[in-house]
Amino acid sequence: MEFRAAVMQDLTAVMSIERRAHFHPWSESVISRYLQKPGSAWIAEENGTVLGWAVITLIAGEAELLMIAVDPDYQGKGTGRALMNFLLNYLTEKQAEQWFLDVRESNSKAIALYESMGFCLAGNRSNYYPTANGHEDALLYCLDLQP
Ligand SMILES: CC(C)(COP(=O)(O)OP(=O)(O)OC[C@H]1O[C@@H](n2cnc3c(N)ncnc32)[C@H](O)[C@@H]1OP(=O)(O)O)[C@@H](O)C(=O)NCCC(=O)NCCS
Secondary structure (H helix, E strand, C coil): CEEEECCHHHHHHHHHHHHHHCCCCCCHHHHHHHHCCCCCEEEEEECCEEEEEEEEEEECCEEEEEEEEECHHHCCCCHHHHHHHHHHHHHHHCCCCEEEEEEECCCHHHHHHHHHCCCEEEEEEEEEEECCCCEEEEEEEEEECCC
């Protein structure tokens, strides 16, 4: 598996993943914006096939994971963890001090991944995410990156 910065040519593959991986996928215009923002969007691929993507921001030592999605055909095979570990190394090299993310409280797969990497629960945002029947909480997680 290889990791690289995303480019606009990834738009079709990323949109296909977004539409199949999420209840509420990002729009084409939002995806395009991040594909053009240097250092933000990252791709995991194998033999030229895009397996997953992620979006981060880094401002004044505080990093945030805005998105991670793995193609449903390739989920459960280590891609998400490998992409997160790649980003962890990248952010550590960039001297980030803390890495934040938020996640739907029902997303047990993603929560298991984040907690296994050492992310700690830092708070919650009530009724933050829309669901089919209403809303659910966002859980806010944080990982300290510097010793
Ligand atoms: C969350 C997601 C990125 C994980 O990527 P993945 O490639 O499927 O995950 P991996 O195979 O690398 O597994 C990483 C860890 O996730 C957890 N996990 C994966 N599949 C799981 C399952 N079916 N049940 C419970 N935990 C699971 C485990 O902790 C696993 O670690 P382990 O294999 O050492 O036990 C992916 O499932 C996805 O794209 N989901 C839809 C989009 C999404 O929810 N994004 C996160 C938004 S915050």
